[in-house]
Amino acid sequence: MRVKEIKLYKIAMKLKSPFRTHAGTVHNRESILIEMIDENGVSGWGEGVAFSLPFYTAETVETSWHMLRDVFLPEIKNEEISHPSDIYVTLKSYQGNDMAKAGLEGAAWDLYAKQKGVPLSQLIGGVRSSLQTGVVLSLDDKLEELIPYYLEEGYERFKIKVRKGKEREDVESVRELAPKASVMFDGNGAYTEEDIPHLVSLDDLGLLMIEQPFKAGDFYLHQQLQQKMNTPICLDESITNDHDAYQAIQLGACKTINIKVGRVGGLTEAIKIHDLCMEHDIPVWCGGMLETGISRAHNIALASLPGFSIPGDISASSRYWYQDVIVPEVMVEDGRVQVSQQDGIGYEIDRPYLGSVTQETYDIQL
Numbered sequence: 183m184r185v186k187e188i189k190l191y192k193i194a195m196k197l198k199s200p201f202r203t204h205a206g207t208v209h210n211r212e213s214i215l216i217e218m219i220d221e222n223g224v225s226g227w228g229e230g231v232a233f234s235l236p237f238y239t240a241e242t243v244e245t246s247w248h249m250l251r252d253v254f255l256p257e258i259k260n261e262e263i264s265h266p267s268d269i270y271v272t273l274k275s276y277q278g279n280d281m282a283k284a285g286l287e288g289a290a291w292d293l294y295a296k297q298k299g300v301p302l303s304q305l306i307g308g309v310r311s312s313l314q315t316g317v318v319l320s321l322d323d324k325l326e327e328l329i330p331y332y333l334e335e336g337y338e339r340f341k342i343k344v345r346k347g348k349e350r351e352d353v354e355s356v357r358e359l360a361p362k363a364s365v366m367f368d369g370n371g372a373y374t375e376e377d378i379p380h381l382v383s384l385d386d387l388g389l390l391m392i393e394q395p396f397k398a399g400d401f402y403l404h405q406q407l408q409q410k411m412n413t414p415i416c417l418d419e420s421i422t423n424d425h426d427a428y429q430a431i432q433l434g435a436c437k438t439i440n441i442k443v444g445r446v447g448g449l450t451e452a453i454k455i456h457d458l459c460m461e462h463d464i465p466v467w468c469g470g471m472l473e474t475g476i477s478r479a480h481n482i483a484l485a486s487l488p489g490f491s492i493p494g495d496i497s498a499s500s501r502y503w504y505q506d507v508i509v510p511e512v513m514v515e516d517g518r519v520q521v522s523q524q525d526g527i528g529y530e531i532d533r534p535y536l537g538s539v540t541q542e543t544y545d546i547q548l
Contacts, residue, residue, distance in 0.1 A: 183266075183290065183294055183297065185219070185220055185290075185293070186547065187545060187546070187548060188219070188286075189216070189545040190215070190216055190217075190247070190251060190255075191214065191217070191543055192214055192540065193213055193214070193474075193507070193540050194213075195210065195211050195213070195507075195539050196209070196210050196504070197211055197503070198502060198504060200320075201322070201502070202322045203368070206237035207322075208233065208234075211472050211474075211502075212233075212234045213473065214243060214282070215228075215285075216228040216229065216288070216289040218292075220297065225531075228284070228288025228292065228476065228477075228480070229473055229480075230243075230246045230444070231284070231444040232281040232282070232444070238471075239280075239281070240278065241278065241282070253276065254276075254282060254286055255546045256546075258286070258548075259546065263290065266449070267287075267450045269283070269286055269448070270283070270448055280446060284444045284449075285444070287447075288443065288448065288477070292480075295527075296525045296526040298525075301524060301528060302479075302483040302528070303482070303483040307453075307487060307488075308483060308486030308521065309486060309487070310485075310486040310488075310521055311486075311521050313482065313493075313496060313521065314338065314339075314493040314517055314518055315337065315493055315494065315517060315519050316337060316338075316339030316340065316341060316364075316493040316496075317332050317337045317339070318341045318342075318343070318368075318470065318495050318497070319340060319342045319343065320343050321344075321345065325355055325359060326359065329359040330359065335514050335515075336514065336515065336516040336517025338362075338364060339364040339493040340364070340366075341495065342366075343367070343370070344367040344369075349367060353384075365387075366389050366392065366393060367392060368393040368418075369392060369393060371396060371419060373395040373396055374403075378407055382407070382410045382411055385413050388413075392413055392414075393416040393417075393418055393440060394416065395407065395415070398419040401429060401433055401435045402435075404430070408435060408436060409434065414437035415437060415438075416436055416437070416440055416467075417439050418440040418469060421440070421445070421446065423446060423447070423454075423455070424454040424455050427439055427455045427464075428458060431462050431464055436464075438465050438466065438492065439455065439459055439466050440467055440469040441455055441490075442471060443481065444477070445469075445471075449480065456484075457489075459489055460488070466489050467492035468484055468490060468494035470495030470496065472502060474507045475499050475506040475508030475511060475512050475529060476508060476527070476531075478499070478512050479529050480527060482521055482522070496519055497514060498511070498513055499512045499513075506532070507531060507536050508531060509530050510529065
């Protein structure tokens with residue numbers, strides 16, 4: 183791939199409003215952007231989407247920064263990278279740190295597609311020119327203000343971060359404002375075995391799905407709940423690789439899977455999970471991580487694959503940011519996002535704005 187330099191940017195961007203779940207609240211989003219530059223000066227971009235604190239996974243911005251700077255970049259400096267998946271293979275022996283791996287591999291995928299002169303979506307086998315999208319509502323969102331706005335934008339799927347024990351009330355609050363919309367809620371692993379009867383009692387709500395009610399390792403509890411409910415159970419944090427997905431499918435622990443590029447360590451693994459789910463008729467959708475437009479652009483390319491049949495968390499840049507680091511920003515029109523037909527991820531970097539939100543940089547010559 184003729185890579186000559188890799189740059190890291192640790193950034194912090196202020197959210198329009200705090201994003202609160204059972205696990206924690208985000209006010210300012212720290213992230214790591216990764217720029218991979220070839221000998222012709224062409225740049226590919228990726229993003230490490232770990233949070234500042236370990237409330238989603240054990241990985242954080244600081245641990246990602248350390249692993250990228252001190253371990254992963256020196257490791258790939260000594261390897262010949264001819265394809266983005268070579269990074270996946272090279273770093274596979276290191277446990278965890280999947281979001282750092284995904285960001286680095288993502289920069290390689292973007293650069294590789296640009297070198298080939300094709301959109302990233304086309305390179306990985308995407309079949310869609312536009313995507314139906316959904317939006318996530320946090321515990322602090324003012325529904326009476328936001329939902330009419332999102333309906334006007336064409337969103338037809340709402341995912342809500344519910345209050346434990348008040349799920350029915352929260353769902354009905356959304357349905358009062360959006361009676362025709364599909365509604366689901368995200369448990370963020372907040373429930374336990376004792377909550378199974380309560381969750382089963384919500385079956386009559388006719389939800390699109392319930393996402394990750396139990397902790398990541400609780401395949402058995404998810405199986406027990408799915409056997410008792412018609413409502414599809416979706417797994418998020420439980421799925422970190424294709425083996426996890428295979429185990430969940432064989433156990434009957436879910437009826438759908440949320441694929442997040444960062445959570446599974448990159449596009450290479452994400453595509454493997456997608457292909458496995460297609461083989462077993464398990465629909466998938468693309469989740470979000472309060473990411474910048476760089477990661478969002480990678481998500482758009484991934485969600486163009488044929489198995490992504492459920493609207494994902496690919497909302498407009500303006501959902502979270504006053505200004506994004508990409509130009510143009512991701513736009514939603516009539517509830518759909520266009521899949522870019524430009525080379526690579528299809529978006530340019532707003533370098534002046536990137537400079538204004540950058541806290542620390544690091545670069546290495548290859």
